[in-house]
Amino acid sequence: MKRQCLINGVLGLALFALGSTAFAATKNVTDGKQIYEQNCIYCHQADAIGKAGFAPSLTNKELLSVASDKFFMSTIRDGRTGTGMPPFAHLGKKGIKDVVAYLRTFEKVPNRSRSIDAQPASYGDARQGKFWFNQICVTCHGVEGKGYANGVVGTAIGNKDFLRKVSDGFIRETVKHGRSNTRMLGFTGPEGLANLTPAEIEDIIAYMRTLDKGSDRGR
Ligand code: HEC
Ligand code: HEC
Structure with missing residues (x-):
């Protein structure tokens, strides 16, 4: 009995730990989606599919596979001077991380960056x-x-x-x-x-x- 309790306890803890990281990850994604909708959707369009000649797709399969989080985060932070892509340093590291977490939900193939x-x-x-x-x-x-x-x-x-x-x-x-x-x-x-x-x-x-x-x- 005692042993069973211990096992249950350990299992419970493990499940709790798993659950809370899953929860944190979902929260990043929901926050990121909101930031996306407030700051990026006008140019990159719904579901970040992009618009030719105006803003590239950010949910493109190959882009998501080739680009590292570092590439995404620094591009979002600094923008591209002289193009339509403005800098978003004011979103803070967490805000930028959350947007990237949201974009990653569109990933279809493993990241090879x-x-x-x-x-x-x-x-x-x-x-x-x-x-x-x-x-x-x-x-x-x-x-x-x-x-x-x-x-x-x-x-x-x-x-x-x-x-x-x-x-x-x-x-x-x-x-x-x-x-x-x-x-x-x-x-x-x-x-x-x-x-x-x-x-x-x-x-x-x-x-x-x-x-x-x-x-x-x-x-
Ligand atoms: C005013 C329009 C505009 C807004 C708003 C905007 N972008 Fe962009 N974004 C662009 C354009 C234009 C480019 C392409 C620049 C170029 O020609 O190289 C771009 C490029 C990018 C790239 C590089 C993609 C690639 O294929 O290399 C990323 C990543 C990106 N934007 C993320 C974001 C995120 C995230 C937001 C919101 C926080 C955002 N952008 C808001 C216009 C915009
Ligand atoms: C028929 C048109 C076309 C031709 C020709 C073309 N490209 Fe592209 N290229 C694009 C478009 C459009 C994109 C952005 C995709 C999007 O909008 O999501 C792109 C994206 C890219 C990117 C990624 C840029 C970024 O912002 O992340 C690179 C690198 C690139 N092209 C290199 C080249 C090179 C080098 C050549 C010549 C050998 C070339 N392309 C020829 C249309 C073209």
């Missing part, structure tokens, strides 16, 4: 990359990757606030596999927008790194 961010840096040739970038990427991302400001459908991939927060692995994966249900199709395989070889993709990344003027990162 750790291995993606650990990929080696690009070994490409920036001069070659410039050629490919101007041939292929400018149509949707604008001259020097200036994005929507150029009246195009793609984001500002030449923006320093973007480039300083992403790893080469993040760019590489996005170029290879694209983002489903957006105009950003991948650039490998038969369904790609164009078939780029791995070396060409490396060249493009090397060129993009030169667009982050005034920084010593990625040179």
Whole structure:
């Protein structure tokens, strides 16, 4: 009997502990949803599906798989200077964390950011990359990757606030596999927008790194 009580007690405690973390997690998500609806929905739309040429999808399967919490949190905190994405430092670390927890509820495939961010840096040739970038990427991302400001459908991939927060692995994966249900199709395989070889993709990344003027990162 006594033993049974002890077991019940331990089980109860364990269940209680589980329950309270689950509760805390749900609370983060409900708070995050509310913050999202008050601050982000106007641009990123309901369920963060985005609007081409206006604000990207934040619930896109590939984005959620490639992006680390650090990428999301620092992007939300600092915004992207010179684009429509304002800084939200005033939401505080907790507020920003809660919005990210809310966005994570849309995740459909496991997060791979750790291995993606650990990929080696690009070994490409920036001069070659410039050629490919101007041939292929400018149509949707604008001259020097200036994005929507150029009246195009793609984001500002030449923006320093973007480039300083992403790893080469993040760019590489996005170029290879694209983002489903957006105009950003991948650039490998038969369904790609164009078939780029791995070396060409490396060249493009090397060129993009030169667009982050005034920084010593990625040179
Ligand atoms: C006034 C419009 C506007 C509001 C409000 C806004 N965003 Fe954005 N957001 C943008 C735009 C525009 C971009 C793309 C910038 C670019 O061209 O690179 C963006 C980009 C982002 C990105 C990067 C996505 C990617 O694909 O790399 C994240 C993350 C993000 N926003 C989160 C948020 C969150 C969370 C909120 C609310 C707290 C928010 N945004 C509010 C306009 C907005
Ligand atoms: C047909 C249009 C189109 C072409 C061509 C295109 N992109 Fe994109 N790209 C997009 C769109 C649209 C998005 C944002 C997806 C969204 O709105 O959710 C995007 C997103 C990206 C992102 C993620 C940016 C972010 O803010 O997180 C990277 C990196 C990228 N593209 C690189 C490239 C490169 C490099 C090329 C050329 C090899 C290229 N793209 C060509 C439309 C395009």
